[in-house]
Amino acid sequence: MKALAIDLGGTHATCAVLDDRTILAEEVVSTDGTQGLKPVLPLFAQTFRKLLQETGVATNDCAGLAFSFCGLADTRIGRVVSTNQKYDDAVGIDFTGWSKKEFGIPLRIENDARMALLGECYAGAARGFDDVVMTTLGTGIGGAAMIGGMLVRGKHAQAGCLGGHLPVLFNGRTCTCGNIGCPEAEAAGWSLPLVARDWPGYVDSALGKDEPVNFEKLFRHAEQGDLVATALRDRCLSIWAASATGLIHAYDPEIVVYGGGVMKSADIIIPFVQAYVEKHAWTPWGKVKVKAAELGNNAGLLGAIPLLLEPR
Amino acid sequence: MKALAIDLGGTHATCAVLDDRTILAEEVVSTDGTQGLKPVLPLFAQTFRKLLQETGVATNDCAGLAFSFCGLADTRIGRVVSTNQKYDDAVGIDFTGWSKKEFGIPLRIENDARMALLGECYAGAARGFDDVVMTTLGTGIGGAAMIGGMLVRGKHAQAGCLGGHLPVLFNGRTCTCGNIGCPEAEAAGWSLPLVARDWPGYVDSALGKDEPVNFEKLFRHAEQGDLVATALRDRCLSIWAASATGLIHAYDPEIVVYGGGVMKSADIIIPFVQAYVEKHAWTPWGKVKVKAAELGNNAGLLGAIPLLLEPR
Numbered sequence: 176m177k178a179l180a181i182d183l184g185g186t187h188a189t190c191a192v193l194d195d196r197t198i199l200a201e202e203v204v205s206t207d208g209t210q211g212l213k214p215v216l217p218l219f220a221q222t223f224r225k226l227l228q229e230t231g232v233a234t235n236d237c238a239g240l241a242f243s244f245c246g247l248a249d250t251r252i253g254r255v256v257s258t259n260q261k262y263d264d265a266v267g268i269d270f271t272g273w274s275k276k277e278f279g280i281p282l283r284i285e286n287d288a289r290m291a292l293l294g295e296c297y298a299g300a301a302r303g304f305d306d307v308v309m310t311t312l313g314t315g316i317g318g319a320a321m322i323g324g325m326l327v328r329g330k331h332a333q334a335g336c337l338g339g340h341l342p343v344l345f346n347g348r349t350c351t352c353g354n355i356g357c358p359e360a361e362a363a364g365w366s367l368p369l370v371a372r373d374w375p376g377y378v379d380s381a382l383g384k385d386e387p388v389n390f391e392k393l394f395r396h397a398e399q400g401d402l403v404a405t406a407l408r409d410r411c412l413s414i415w416a417a418s419a420t421g422l423i424h425a426y427d428p429e430i431v432v433y434g435g436g437v438m439k440s441a442d443i444i445i446p447f448v449q450a451y452v453e454k455h456a457w458t459p460w461g462k463v464k465v466k467a468a469e470l471g472n473n474a475g476l477l478g479a480i481p482l483l484l485e486p487r
Numbered sequence: 488m489k490a491l492a493i494d495l496g497g498t499h500a501t502c503a504v505l506d507d508r509t510i511l512a513e514e515v516v517s518t519d520g521t522q523g524l525k526p527v528l529p530l531f532a533q534t535f536r537k538l539l540q541e542t543g544v545a546t547n548d549c550a551g552l553a554f555s556f557c558g559l560a561d562t563r564i565g566r567v568v569s570t571n572q573k574y575d576d577a578v579g580i581d582f583t584g585w586s587k588k589e590f591g592i593p594l595r596i597e598n599d600a601r602m603a604l605l606g607e608c609y610a611g612a613a614r615g616f617d618d619v620v621m622t623t624l625g626t627g628i629g630g631a632a633m634i635g636g637m638l639v640r641g642k643h644a645q646a647g648c649l650g651g652h653l654p655v656l657f658n659g660r661t662c663t664c665g666n667i668g669c670p671e672a673e674a675a676g677w678s679l680p681l682v683a684r685d686w687p688g689y690v691d692s693a694l695g696k697d698e699p700v701n702f703e704k705l706f707r708h709a710e711q712g713d714l715v716a717t718a719l720r721d722r723c724l725s726i727w728a729a730s731a732t733g734l735i736h737a738y739d740p741e742i743v744v745y746g747g748g749v750m751k752s753a754d755i756i757i758p759f760v761q762a763y764v765e766k767h768a769w770t771p772w773g774k775v776k777v778k779a780a781e782l783g784n785n786a787g788l789l790g791a792i793p794l795l796l797e798p799r
Contacts, residue, residue, distance in 0.1 A: 209596070219496060226679035247771075261532035306642040322641050329634050329739025330618040331772040337736035340769060342659040343668070352769040355731055384574040417657035420666055425737045427641025457664040459559075459569040460643040 177232055179223055179240040180479035181277070182287065182472075184195035185261045188215070190222040191476045196298040198476060199230045208245070208261030212268060217307040222276045240274045240283040241479030249332035250285045250482070256332050259351075281302035283482050286336055288317035289326050291468070292433055293478030296321065299469035300432045308428045309337055309468070312362035312390075312415065312444075314355075320426040326485075329425065339363065341425070343417045347452045362390065362411040362438070370410075376403050393438040405417075412444065416451035423456045424461050434468035441467040489544055490592070491535055491552040492791035494599065494784075495725075500527070502534040503788045504542050504549075508538070508610040510788060511542045511658045518676045520557070520573030522617060532589045552586045553603035553791030555763035561644035562597045564792070568644050571663075595794050598648055599628035601638050603780070605745055605790030608633065611781035612744045620740045621780070622650055625725065626668075626676035632738040639738065650669050651675065651734040655729045670730040674723040676702065676749070682722075688715050706752040709743075724756065728763035746780030753779040770773075 177199075181380060182189045184201045185208040191201035202222050206215050210330040227234060242248075246265065255265040274282030285293075292309035295301045301309075307322035311317040316339025320327040327335035338353050339359040347356030348366065360366050367387045377383040380403035393411070396404035419431050433444065433454070449465040470477055489511075497520040503513035514534050519528050541547060543748045548791040554560075558577065559569040586594030597605075604621040607613045615620075617636040623629040629652025632639040638646035646751040652664050659668030660678065661702040672678050680700045689695040692715035694708045705723070708716035731743050743764070745756065768775060782789055 317562045322646060327634070330741060331739055331770070333770070333772075334634060334737065334739035337769065338737045341653055341733035342729045343653055345726050346653040351708070352735070354767045354769060356729065373771060412655050417668065418655045421733070422665075424652045425646065427643055427646035429642060457649065458643070458645070460645075469657035 176480055176484075177237045178483055179234075179237050179239070180243070180282070180476045181219060181291070182243040182475035183212075183239070183262070184245055184287070188219065189472070189476060190219055190226060190455065191479075192223075192226045192232050193230075193260065193476065195362055195480060198473065199232065200226045200296075201303050201476070202226060212262040213265040215266075216273060216463065223278070223329060234278045234280055234317065237278070237280050239283060239291070239483040240278060240284060241482045242284040243287045243475035243478065245287050246283055247332050248284045248286050249328075249337060250283050250485075251328075251487075252333075253284055255284065255484060265465055273341050281483075283485075285326075285482055286319070287475050288330070288336055290478035290482065291470075291474035292319040292321060292326070292432070294470050294474035294476065294480040295432050295434070298477045299474060299480045300466045304430045305426075306426075306428045306430075307340065308419075308422045308426050308431045310415075310419070310422070310431065310433050311364065312433060312437035313435035315339060315351075316363045317435070318422070320422070320428065322426060322428075335426070338418070338422050341366050341421050343421065352431050358414055361415060361416040361449045368413075371403075371407060374403055374407055380404065384405070391438045391439060391482040394443065412447045413451075415441040415444065416448045416455075419448050419465070420452050420456045423452060426444075430464040430466060431467050432466050434471075434474060488792055488796075489549045490752070490791045490795055491546075491549050491592070492788045493531060493552070494555040494602070494787035495524075495574070496557055496599075500531065501784070501788060502531055502538060504535075504538045504544050505791055507787065507792060508543075508789060510633070510785060511544065512538045513788070514538060522575040523576040524718075525576050528580075531613065532757060535590070547589070548592045549592050551595060552590060553794045554594060554596040555599045555787035555790065556581060556596055557599050558600050559644055559648060560596045561640075561642070561799075562797075563644075564596050565596055567595065567596065570590055577694045593795075595797075596632035597630070597638075597790070597794055598644070599787050600648055600768040601631040602790035602794065603782075603786035604631040604633060604638070604744070605793045606782050606788065607744050607746070607780050608787035610789045610791045611786060611792060612778045616740075617741045618738075618740045618742070620650065620731075620738050620743045622727075622734070622743065622745050624733070624745060625747035627663075628671040628675045628730075629747070630734070632734070634647055634738060634740075638781065647738070649700070650730070650734050653724055653730065653733050655733065666736040672705065672724055674726040679705065679719075679723075683715075683719060685714055686719055692716065702749045703751060724759045725763075727756065728760045728767075731760050731777065732764050732768045735764060735770065740775060742778060744778050745782050746783075746786060750779050
């Protein structure tokens with residue numbers, strides 16, 4: 176089955192032509208989330224036409240166009256429902272109308288974390304599983320959940336997507352989402368430097384002398400024996416593991432898949448979280464698997480076929 | 488529509504004959520969770536026969552028997568899947584076979600928190616809502632969730648039921664479930680005395696001189712100005728509110744309903760949680776309602792009709 180897919184991030188978009196689990200051709204288009212989405216839609220159309228020509232695929236051979244969006248989208252109504260300072264004009268766009276006009280094929284739009292989960296189920300770390308939690312550790316903490324083969328969406332398309340915002344420290348830091356003590360506010364790319372700066376001894380530590388702080392540096396300095404980096408790394412691991420346990424209790428999955436840039440340290444993170452949930456999650460039926468995502472940046476694109484095949 | 492319903496707790500069971508939202512007759516039967524369930528099944532059958540006779544309802548006028556169980560049950564297979572030191576023999580019981588043999592009618596069994604949610608949706612605080620989170624604050628913290636009119640169940644019938652075990656303090660106390668920092672381990676009936684005993688100044692406080700500590704005393708001493716009771720009450724309120732925000736982020740409901748014995752202080756708890764989630768929950772679509780349950784001990788029984796009407 177062939178399809179068009181677009182994976183839109185804050186600074187660029189990847190357009191692709193797919194055949195089942197194979198990306199036949201893809202091209203990256205520069206975008207600017209602060210400048211809105213409407214101005215770049217013609218560029219997407221032009222890029223798809225070029226890719227279709229290159230691959231010799233006809234638009235009417237494609238089952239549809241799957242649009243992975245970096246914000247909350249309600250695929251049931253084909254609309255973006257909430258943005259977070261990226262492409263704020265997307266809420267008003269008629270995506271299905273655009274696809275019909277440009278290519279004469281149906282379009283489905285979905286949140287990028289849900290698309291990554293679909294991709295990992297279809298072609299990656301979660302193949303063969305119908306009950307899955309996905310967490311992406313990066314600048315923020317994204318997520319998605321699937322129960323019985325169906326994405327968890329909820330009344331306002333928010334369910335499952337806010338795994339990074341189930342608080343793990345009720346008296347903790349304020350998050351950009353407005354909540355307090357979210358995993359994202361305590362152990363994500365944007366909050367790490369804030370937590371570090373408040374850490375006793377930080378200024379004189381090897382980590383503190385290597386600003387700006389990021390997870391690559393945190394794991395490196397911890398490995399090299401810096402005590403502040405070690406303590407802070409271990410706190411992040413505990414927060415991610417507690418969060419995983421909460422998500423397991425919330426959605427009852429068989430597998431938790433981790434993606435995102437922080438997974439460069441998967442060799443440390445995955446065994447830690449696996450051991451923690453084996454010890455602390457209440458799963459009388461057996462053990463939840465914890466795995467690193469396998470598809471990297473292609474996960475969202477490879478979610479296209481399962482999204483288009485989803486029963487309405 | 489008529490039905491039989493049984494609501495089984497740790498020390499007693501209520502058997503009832505229902506007609507839609509009306510309890511035609513009910514009778515409480517003493518039980519003993521530590522002694523198992525098999526020995527009392529004949530007593531339940533006998534009680535139902537008596538109630539049917541009293542009400543003049545024939546068994547074949549009943550759509551079925553709904554069984555509310557104080558442990559994890561998988562209604563899809565008609566089995567109890569996990570118990571918690573109450574009726575541990577229930578895992579092996581063929582409930583549907585029992586009902587067929589005794590009454591010739593279908594049986595559905597479900598977890599008691601899910602039954603209470605169904606009851607509150609059908610006849611109580613959540614009437615008219617299809618997207619609901621229910622939390623019961625008592626000795627433990629129970630819960631259930633509904634999305635789009637369907638109970639959230641999950642692969643192993645655990646989803647939605649463990650709302651009291653999504654950790655809100657990753658470095659907190661160990662819970663009876665094995666996890667760390669659960670709301671139940673920090674702010675429930677069984678954990679309150681443990682948290683209190685560790686509180687600075689507790690021994691010399693009015694609360695500390697009024698052991699055994701429970702929520703009724705906590706709220707009373709706080710109202711009377713005891714500083715330890717006030718601080719501890721406010722901590723509990725913050726934990727419940729953080730937990731509610733997490734559940735809203737997890738399940739995307741329109742309403743959160745609180746039941747359980749601690750709701751004797753609903754006049755303090757409900758406004759606090761309502762204000763907290765209005766300020767801190769990320770719900771761009773609008774405001775989640777926070778309400779006290781309305782049906783008290785009848786909620787589980789009144790969940791019978793919606794459970795029996797559920798599409799399979």
